[in-house]
Amino acid sequence: MKILGIETSCDETAAAVVEDGTRILSNQIASQVEIHARYGGIVPEVASRQHILSIIPIIEQAMAEAEVTWSDLAGIAVTIGPGLAGSLLVGVNVAKAIALAQGLPVIGVNHLEGHIYANWLSNSSSRSVPDFPLVCLIVSGGHSDLVLMKGHGDYVILGRTRDDAAGEAFDKAARILGLGYPGGPAVEQAARNGNATSIQLPRAWLKGTGDFSFSGVKTALLRLVERGMASTAADAAASFQEAVVDVLTTKTVAVAKEHRVKQILLAGGVAANELLRQQLRQKSSISVLVPEPVLCTDNAAMIAACGYYHFQAGKIDGLDLDVIPSLRLG
Ligand code: KG4
Numbered sequence: 001m002k003i004l005g006i007e008t009s010c011d012e013t014a015a016a017v018v019e020d021g022t023r024i025l026s027n028q029i030a031s032q033v034e035i036h037a038r039y040g041g042i043v044p045e046v047a048s049r050q051h052i053l054s055i056i057p058i059i060e061q062a063m064a065e066a067e068v069t070w071s072d073l074a075g076i077a078v079t080i081g082p083g084l085a086g087s088l089l090v091g092v093n094v095a096k097a098i099a100l101a102q103g104l105p106v107i108g109v110n111h112l113e114g115h116i117y118a119n120w121l122s123n124s125s126s127r128s129v130p131d132f133p134l135v136c137l138i139v140s141g142g143h144s145d146l147v148l149m150k151g152h153g154d155y156v157i158l159g160r161t162r163d164d165a166a167g168e169a170f171d172k173a174a175r176i177l178g179l180g181y182p183g184g185p186a187v188e189q190a191a192r193n194g195n196a197t198s199i200q201l202p203r204a205w206l207k208g209t210g211d212f213s214f215s216g217v218k219t220a221l222l223r224l225v226e227r228g229m230a231s232t233a234a235d236a237a238a239s240f241q242e243a244v245v246d247v248l249t250t251k252t253v254a255v256a257k258e259h260r261v262k263q264i265l266l267a268g269g270v271a272a273n274e275l276l277r278q279q280l281r282q283k284s285s286i287s288v289l290v291p292e293p294v295l296c297t298d299n300a301a302m303i304a305a306c307g308y309y310h311f312q313a314g315k316i317d318g319l320d321l322d323v324i325p326s327l328r329l330g
């Protein structure tokens with residue numbers, strides 16, 4: 001069963017075809033990074049206009065790469081939120097137009113749920129699929145959520161950030177250190193030449209909860225730089241990355257143990273971070289699954305995978321489907 005996925009929640013215009021919720025037949029992404037880089041962040045109005053230019057060619061490329069026609073598809077899955085309203089509207093309206101013209105069902109997908117389902121994807125048959133119950137750490141530009149899943153579509157939020165999301169913290173740290181945009185990859189790159197023990201940055205443990213807080217470590221970094229106390233940007237980047245990864249991994253492993261789950265999943269753009277991937281595997285005695293980096297950052301294959309499981313559960317939407325920019329999980 002083949003599903004076309006469409007993702008336009010932020011600054012990537014993406015389309016993909018996925019078979020049976022697991023096998024990627026195509027995965028096309030048009031990134032707007034260079035367009036927004038000159039502003040140091042995403043400009044919503046510019047993003048939605050760019051989605052309008054890219055969406056049809058990207059869908060055509062995804063269909064061509066997968067060697068499918070409309071009649072080969074079982075449905076169209078599209079991100080309805082959370083995200084930028086103007087950006088989401090482009091994907092949802094294109095999905096509905098195709099659904100109407102081709103007589104296909106449309107399936108609205110929560111972007112965060114999509115990130116989790118990147119863990120079901122593979123280009124080959126060798127990768128094992130996740131085992132329930134599991135705990136998933138979703139770390140993206142807008143979210144840091146710890147989620148318990150006992151089955152498909154069953155989410156219990158065990159923790160979330162009380163202020164900045166992990167990705168947002170990386171982006172702000174990069175700005176403080178003058179490392180450019182997008183921040184996560186820039187901090188990771190700079191940290192490669194730095195010493196993570198050179199500067200001691202605070203960690204907010206918020207004991208007894210699954211919640212996170214990253215505004216303290218960000219402010220501590222800012223104060224160091226303002227006082228000229230950070231030896232080099234590389235050392236500061238390495239120390240910052242170490243502090244954020246330490247909290248994320250320690251708390252995720254503790255929560256997973258407490259709930260006696262069979263597996264830990266990692267998801268979202270920050271999951272592309274190599275130190276986070278390594279440390280989670282090192283600290284956990286429970287099996288850890290992490291999507292390949294290109295499937296951690298925004299893509300449409302994860303939306304198609306998630307849409308397949310909705311479809312299997314009979315969760316199909318009508319042409320009144322609308323965007324929900326502040327959509328939550330669970
Ligand atoms: O999931 P995503 O692509 O978009 C959202 O749904 O927000 O996540 C984007 C976030 C950005 O904050 C970006 O800086 C961060 O993920 N990110 C990283 C890395 N790659 C992307 N953070 C740390 N290390 C990385 N390698």
Ligand code: ZN
Nearest residue numbers: 140269297298
């Ligand atoms: Zn995302």
